[in-house]
Amino acid sequence: MLDKELRSMIGDVKGGRMDRRAFIQRLAAVGLTAPLANQILALGGVAMAEGVQTYKPTKRGGGGALKLLWWQGPTLLNPHFATGTKDQDGSRLFYEPLACWDPDGNMKLVLAAEIPSVQNGLLAADGTSVTWKLKPGVKWHDGNPFSADDVVFTWEYVKDPATATVTIATYRDLKVEKIDDLTVKITFAQPTPFWADAFVGAGAGQILPKHLFAEYIGSKSREAPANLAPVGTGPYKFVEFKPGDLIRGVINPDYHMANRPYFDTIEMKGGGDAVSAARAVIQTGEYDFGWNIQVEDDVLLRLEKGGKGKTIYAVGGDTEFIALNFTDPNVEVDGERSSMKTKHPLFSDPAVRKALSMLVDRESIKKAIYGRAGRTTANFLNGPEKFVSKNTTWEFSIEKASKLLDDAGWKAGADGIREKDGKRLKLLYQTSINGPRQKTQAIVKQACQKAGIDVELKSVVASVFFSSDVANPDTYPKFYADLEMFQIPLSQPDPSQHMRRYLSTSVATKENKWQGTNFPRWVNKDYDAAINAADKEMDPIKRAALYIKCNDLLWEETVFIPAMHRLKVEAAANTLRPVISGWANETDNIFDWYREE
Amino acid sequence: MSQYILRRLMIAIPSLLGISVVLFVVLALAPGDPFSELATNPNVPPEVQAALRAKFGLDDPIYLRYLHWLNAMLHGDWGFSFVSRMNVDTLILQRLPATLYVIGSAQILALLIAIPVGVYAATKPYSLFDQVANTLAFIGFSLPTFFTGLLFILIFSVTLDWLPFVYTTDIKGTGIRWVLEMIRQAIMPVAVLGLFQAASMTRFVRSAMLDVIRLDYVTTARAKGLGQATVIVKHVMRNAMIPVVTLIALQMPAVFGGAIVTEQIFRIPGIGSLLISSILSNDTPVVMAVTFVFACLVVLFNLIADVLYGWLDPRISLR
Numbered sequence: 001m002l003d004k005e006l007r008s009m010i011g012d013v014k015g016g017r018m019d020r021r022a023f024i025q026r027l028a029a030v031g032l033t034a035p036l037a038n039q040i041l042a043l044g045g046v047a048m049a050e051g052v053q054t055y056k057p058t059k060r061g062g063g064g065a066l067k068l069l070w071w072q073g074p075t076l077l078n079p080h081f082a083t084g085t086k087d088q089d090g091s092r093l094f095y096e097p098l099a100c101w102d103p104d105g106n107m108k109l110v111l112a113a114e115i116p117s118v119q120n121g122l123l124a125a126d127g128t129s130v131t132w133k134l135k136p137g138v139k140w141h142d143g144n145p146f147s148a149d150d151v152v153f154t155w156e157y158v159k160d161p162a163t164a165t166v167t168i169a170t171y172r173d174l175k176v177e178k179i180d181d182l183t184v185k186i187t188f189a190q191p192t193p194f195w196a197d198a199f200v201g202a203g204a205g206q207i208l209p210k211h212l213f214a215e216y217i218g219s220k221s222r223e224a225p226a227n228l229a230p231v232g233t234g235p236y237k238f239v240e241f242k243p244g245d246l247i248r249g250v251i252n253p254d255y256h257m258a259n260r261p262y263f264d265t266i267e268m269k270g271g272g273d274a275v276s277a278a279r280a281v282i283q284t285g286e287y288d289f290g291w292n293i294q295v296e297d298d299v300l301l302r303l304e305k306g307g308k309g310k311t312i313y314a315v316g317g318d319t320e321f322i323a324l325n326f327t328d329p330n331v332e333v334d335g336e337r338s339s340m341k342t343k344h345p346l347f348s349d350p351a352v353r354k355a356l357s358m359l360v361d362r363e364s365i366k367k368a369i370y371g372r373a374g375r376t377t378a379n380f381l382n383g384p385e386k387f388v389s390k391n392t393t394w395e396f397s398i399e400k401a402s403k404l405l406d407d408a409g410w411k412a413g414a415d416g417i418r419e420k421d422g423k424r425l426k427l428l429y430q431t432s433i434n435g436p437r438q439k440t441q442a443i444v445k446q447a448c449q450k451a452g453i454d455v456e457l458k459s460v461v462a463s464v465f466f467s468s469d470v471a472n473p474d475t476y477p478k479f480y481a482d483l484e485m486f487q488i489p490l491s492q493p494d495p496s497q498h499m500r501r502y503l504s505t506s507v508a509t510k511e512n513k514w515q516g517t518n519f520p521r522w523v524n525k526d527y528d529a530a531i532n533a534a535d536k537e538m539d540p541i542k543r544a545a546l547y548i549k550c551n552d553l554l555w556e557e558t559v560f561i562p563a564m565h566r567l568k569v570e571a572a573a574n575t576l577r578p579v580i581s582g583w584a585n586e587t588d589n590i591f592d593w594y595r596e597e
Numbered sequence: 598m599s600q601y602i603l604r605r606l607m608i609a610i611p612s613l614l615g616i617s618v619v620l621f622v623v624l625a626l627a628p629g630d631p632f633s634e635l636a637t638n639p640n641v642p643p644e645v646q647a648a649l650r651a652k653f654g655l656d657d658p659i660y661l662r663y664l665h666w667l668n669a670m671l672h673g674d675w676g677f678s679f680v681s682r683m684n685v686d687t688l689i690l691q692r693l694p695a696t697l698y699v700i701g702s703a704q705i706l707a708l709l710i711a712i713p714v715g716v717y718a719a720t721k722p723y724s725l726f727d728q729v730a731n732t733l734a735f736i737g738f739s740l741p742t743f744f745t746g747l748l749f750i751l752i753f754s755v756t757l758d759w760l761p762f763v764y765t766t767d768i769k770g771t772g773i774r775w776v777l778e779m780i781r782q783a784i785m786p787v788a789v790l791g792l793f794q795a796a797s798m799t800r801f802v803r804s805a806m807l808d809v810i811r812l813d814y815v816t817t818a819r820a821k822g823l824g825q826a827t828v829i830v831k832h833v834m835r836n837a838m839i840p841v842v843t844l845i846a847l848q849m850p851a852v853f854g855g856a857i858v859t860e861q862i863f864r865i866p867g868i869g870s871l872l873i874s875s876i877l878s879n880d881t882p883v884v885m886a887v888t889f890v891f892a893c894l895v896v897l898f899n900l901i902a903d904v905l906y907g908w909l910d911p912r913i914s915l916r
Contacts, residue, residue, distance in 0.1 A: 069763070075681040075878075083632065083680055083878070164652050169642045222682050242691055243681040244874050245866035246766055269763060271864040271874075276750075280763050284754055287763065463879055464628040468646050472628045477643075515643030 054579065055260065055592045061251050063262035063595055066576075069287040071277040073244045073270010078227045079206040080158050080165035085491075085585055088202045089291070090247050090268060092587040094141070094232035097205030098132050098151075099196065101583040103314060105384055105493045107196065108589065111135055111146065111207065111233060111256075113182075116195070127191040127538045132199065134182040138256045140209050141231045141238070148178040151199060153210035162218040167204040170197055191536050193543055194494040202585035203491050207233075235261035235591040244270050255591070262594035275299065281571040282309040288595075289578055290571035291586055296435070297371020300569075309576075313372060314568040316582025317383025317490035317498075320374075320437075321560040322360065322429075322444070322483050324353055327521045329428070329480045336510035337473075337480050340521060344482070345423050351408035352425070353558035355401040356483075359447040360561050362394060368443065369436045374564040381551040382565040383582070384493045386540075389548045392555045394562075401451045410452075418452040430458040430474075431485040432465040440485065440563055455483075470513050477514040479521070487566065493583040495547050496535060502559070504528050522559045602904065609896045616892045621666065624881050625659045631679035631879045653679055666885070676882040680875070685886045689868065693853070695766060696860075696867030698779075699786050700852045706791030707798055708845070714795075715802025719810060719837075720829060730799060737796025742789050746862040749785045760785055764865040786863045790856055794848075801844060805837040839909050846902035850894035 057063070074090030075083070082088045098112040107115055113133040116122035122131040138146040155176040158165045175187040176198075186198055199205045209231055216224035230238050233256070236249030247268040251261060269287070274295050281290040282300070285308030293300070293311060300311050328342035346352050362376040378394035381387055410418040410425060418425045429444065431437045438459055445455040458481060460474045465486070473480050490498050500506070501517035504524065508516035527550055534546035554560055570586065572578050575596050579589035631653075632646045650656055654665065669676055675685040718727040754762040761782050768778045809815065810833050818832050857869040864870075868887060875883035906913045 072874075075678070075874075076683070078682075081682055161648060164649055166645060166649070168645055222677065228683060240767065242766065242866060243678070243683060243688060244871065245692075248767060267765075267767070269765065269864065271866065271870055272763070272861065276762070276862070276864075279750075279755065284758065284762070286754075286761055461628075463877065467628065467630050467879075468632065468643060468650070469628055469630055474628070513647070515647060517643065 053592075054577070055594065056577075056596075057259055057262045057594050060253070060255070060259050060261070061264050063264060065265045065267060066263035066289075066593065067287045068266070068268040068289045068291070069272075069277045069280055070268055070270050070291045071272045071274050072292075074247060074268065075243045076227065077230045077238075077241055077247070078208075078224075079202065080163075080167045080204075080208070081221075081227070082166060085203075086270075086291075088206070089585050089587045091206055091230060092202040092234070092585055093236050093247065093249055093266060093268065093590060094230040094234045094238050095206035095208065096233045097201055097207060098134070098199040100201055100205075100588040101493060101581050102589060103579065103581045105581070105583050107200075109135075110591075111138060123195065125538075127188070127193055127195065129185055129187045130195045131179065131183060131185045134184070135256055136182055138233055139254055140211075140233055141252060142209075142212075144209065144211055146207075146209075146233050147181045148184045149181075150207055150210045151184045152176050152178050153214065154207045155198070157208060157213055157217050157221075160218050163221040165221075170204040174198060191538050193534075193538055193540065194492075194496055197492060197494075201492065201583075202588045236263075236266045246270065257591055260591045266590075278303055278311075278571050281573065282307040282311070285309060285573060288573045288576050293569045293571045294373075294436070295569075296369065297373065300371075300571075309571055309573045311372070312570050312572050312578065312580060314570070314580040314582040315383070316568060317381070317493075317495070318487050318566045318568075319377070319380060319382050319490075319560075319562050320440075320485065320487045320564040320566055321380060321562045322485045323479075323520045323560050324356070324558060325479050325482050325484075325520060326523070326559075329482060334510070338478065338521060340507055340509060346425060346427070346482070349408060349410075350558070351404050352410070355404045355451065356448075356453070357558050357561045358395060358397050358401040358404070359451055359453070360444055360563060361396040361447055362563060363396065364443055365440050365563055369439050370564050370566065373567050373569045375567070377562050377565040378555060379551050379565075380554045380560045380562055381495050381499065381547060382562070383490060384495075386544050387495050387547045387551070389551045389555070391548070391552050396447070398447055398450050405451065412452045416452055417454045425453045426456070427453060427482040428456050428458060429483040429485070430460060430465075430481040432462040432476075433459045434462065437485060468515070475514070477508040477516070477519050479508070479519050484519075485563065499547060499550050500531055500535070502527065502554070503531055520559050522557065524553060524557065527553050598904075598907070602900070605900050605903070609900070613893060613896060617667070617670075617889055618663065620885060620888050620892070621663045622659060624885055625662065627879070630655060631881070675886050678875070678880050678883045680878050680880040680883075685882050688871065688883060689886060689890070692866055692868050692871045695764070695865050696853065696869065699764075699783055699860075699865055699867065700790065700856055702783060702787045703790035703794060703856075704845075704848065704852055706787055707794035710791070710795040711798035711802050712841075715799045716806055716829065716834065718799070719803045719806030720825075722807060727803075730803075734796040734799045737792055738800075740793070741858075742793050742856065743858045743862060745793070746785070746789045746859055749789055750862070753785060762863060764863050766866055786859050786865060790859050798841075798844070802837070802841055805840050806833060809833050809837040835909065839906060842905050842909065843902045846898045846905065847895070849898045849901075850891055853890070853894055 070086055070089065072086045074087045076087050077091050079088050079091035079095055082091065096110045099107050099109050102108045109115065111134060113135045114120060114122065116130045116132060118125050122133065134148060140146055155171050157163055158167050159171045161168065173189045177185045179185050197204065199207065212226040212231055213224055228241055235252055235255050237252045239248040239250055241247050249266045251264050255261060274293050277290040278293045278295050278300060280286045282303040304310055324347050325338060326344055326347060327338045327340060328344050329338045331337065331342050333339035333341045366374045366376055378392035379389050405418055410420045413419045429441060431441060441457045445457060448455045464472055464474050465476055467475055469475060476484055476486060488498065502522060503518060506516045506518040507521050508514045508519050530546045530550050534543050537543040537546060568580065568582055570580055577594050577596055579592045580586055581589060630650065632649050654662060666676065677684050678688055681688065714730050718730045721727055750762045753760045762785065764782050768775055770778060815828060815833055818828050853868065857873050860867045860869040861873060872884065872887045
């Protein structure tokens with residue numbers, strides 16, 4: 001039904017009977033707005049709209065200095081070597097992609113002249129190729145012209161395994177050809193519904209100048225002088241870089257966008273911690289913008305009282321979740337625990353999993369920990385809107401959980417801990433060391449205790465928990481615990497990579513050195529079939545339905561208990577007008593930042 | 598003398614080798630790897646991470662990695678940082694000026710306070726001045742720098758708004774304005790570190806002075822009719838300074854090593870903050886280089902302290 005309605009609405013937009021804004025509003029009503037709503041239109045034959053312009057200044061420059069505070073300073077300025085978003089953020093001041101994402105998930109043109117669509121013939125209707133037209137007259141900071149050669153070169157550079165880039169996965173399975181000086185064509189190995197990954201956004205999309213990197217492709221990549229002194233096309237020209245400490249730039253007077261940028265100089269300072277960064281922006285006003293202010297809400301509220309700045313929030317799709325282990329972490333089989341040859345002794349009873357999900361008090365977690373930076377949710381997949389399921393619910397009820405366990409035969413023993421057939425409800429719950437996470441653990445443990453489940457808490461240093469160290473038993477892929485909690489950022493406005501992780505073919509095992517992405521070790525044929533179908537599905541509505549189905553499967557089976565839908569938190573001076581998208585790096589829209597006088 | 602120095606230097610070689618083995622093994626056995634942040638990024642498949650590990654030689658056995666490192670080090674190649682893919686020596690040299698300036702000034706401040714106060718307090722033991730100095734010294738070294746640092750920030754930056762609490766390496770302006778800004782932003786970190794050092798040093802100077810001041814030769818000097826100033830400066834201080842010099846010499850490596858906590862609080866881009874961020878990101882080549890340089894400095898300044906003894910007290914012969 002939804003399907004039919006949507007189709008007729010797309011027809012209305014095409015025929016001019018309904019305007020784009022009304023269309024998006026209608027979609028919002030049925031839970032289908034944001035980034036991919038626009039891609040629905042693109043694939044339905046209506047061109048993707050460019051994001052709304054919010055930029056007010058009428059001349060270039062004159063804005064003085066822009067002082068940014070990144071409490072983890074960038075350590076290198078080649079975006080394709082980035083070990084974290086901080087490095088992408090720093091590089092993005094100088095380098096640019098073809099397009100980026102605005103706060104609503106709309107595409108914004110940067111180096112491209114036109115948004116590809118089926119209508120303008122740039123997007124193949126079967127999703128096997130996309131053609132990008134480049135803006136004419138763009139110059140690198142050193143005066144050389146920017147052309148299709150640079151785009152093709154970036155692809156060649158990144159996909160060479162010897163270059164050792166971290167963005168290789170985006171580029172290795174596609175082909176990039178130069179059609180003419182200002183046109184490139186990307187051909188995908190198979191129909192690709194989400195075609196806006198390569199060359200888009202700060203994460204993987206930043207384009208390098210061929211004339212400076214051509215000699216340093218492959219194993220010599222580390223020696224390129226431009227790794228530390230970027231020459232880009234961006235709004236600011238590079239001046240100085242001290243890894244981990246400071247990046248400085250000055251205005252690019254030949255920038256290709258009218259009246260931009262607003263600021264004359266830019267400075268990105270690194271080091272310190274999030275709380276003092278919040279203080280330097282909100283309370284003393286020493287800096288204009290503070291990145292990733294993961295600080296307790298009451299601290300922020302206190303700082304904001306009569307301060308010089310405020311916090312700002314951006315909605316993306318990051319979900320803090322508790323994963324359940326479907327294998328037995330306490331039994332060793334062929335030198336590995338949590339082996340696929342075992343079954344979890346307690347979680348193999350669905351009632352235990354269901355009861356557990358009723359014992360996570362999301363409202364309290366929001367109130368006590370995340371405050372304005374969180375939203376409660378029943379879903380594992382929380383964005384883009386189009387993919388968010390409306391079929392799920394959550395509730396917190398110790399009584400109902402207890403009843404569920406009683407009915408399933410888990411009776412309280414002498415010490416109050418429930419047991420059945422000699423198996424006691426004792427769980428090990430691990431996460432990385434991080435203030436909010438330890439508090440969440442405590443809230444969950446308390447509720448579980450009341451319901452007769454004994455929970456042991458464990459916290460692992462983040463650098464260990466998230467490492468790929470094969471020798472360490474405490475990493476999250478090994479999952480030598482019953483429950484574990486963290487989040488996996490959704491770094492692009494599309495769920496495909498995110499949801500593919502839990503295919504039954506990707507289980508983390510000793511055999512693949514725990515590189516498999518399916519750490520809950522949950523195996524479900526329906527899920528596999530839906531994901532594989534979605535990967536090839538070009539009809540955006542059917543595709544969204546498939547991902548919603550996957551999310552609902554994860555919910556029904558209680559593979560993950562979502563603890564919080566987290567928002568991005570930043571601090572900004574009251575006068576600064578930053579443009580922050582939950583779907584992109586903080587600096588992805590830096591060319592549109594200005595100060596209200 | 599020169600023979601003594603040469604012999605000491607020869608002895609230093611095996612001990613430095615030993616130190617480097619211990620450091621390397623501990624770092625290699627430490628959990629985590631520099632690409633851990635990539636692990637949670639679904640855009641980076643695990644095999645990419647594995648390829649990076651292999652490329653940077655992280656999968657080789659420890660002894661092979663150590664030999665590689667040692668060989669490179671002997672050729673003057675300090676290796677490169679995994680995190681910034683930059684040469685380690687450049688990285689360290691970049692951080693050195695800020696550390697030398699801030700920590701060096703703090704040491705000088707500490708000496709300027711500790712020696713006069715300690716000496717004066719020792720000449721008049723249990724007087725009012727001595728009591729006050731003692732009390733302050735106790736308070737001073739009981740308060741950790743992370744506490745006084747935050748206290749200073751709250752008072753001077755947040756409440757009074759006099760001083761900035763984010764240290765910047767690129768101050769705009771030239772000439773006198775630059776110098777003034779440089780001093781202004783260093784006041785808080787230097788005061789925090791300097792006062793902490795001064796507190797313990799004052800106690801040390803005072804007790805060293807008291808040990809000497811009671812000796813017979815001091816009484817003799819006084820009996821000769823020498824003035825108080827001459828007795829204290831020429832006779833007492835010279836002897837009392839021997840342990841103080843040791844203390845200062847052994848603290849010199851810390852000047853190069855930076856002050857990890859203080860640098861982190863005030864965002865001073867020094868060696869200390871480089872070390873802590875490298876440890877947090879498992880950037881082994883940088884951690885290895887910084888700690889090894891630190892070890893070399895400790896060995897070197899021990900030697901310097903020993904040589905200084907001979908000069909301060911000719912009775913100590915160096916053989």
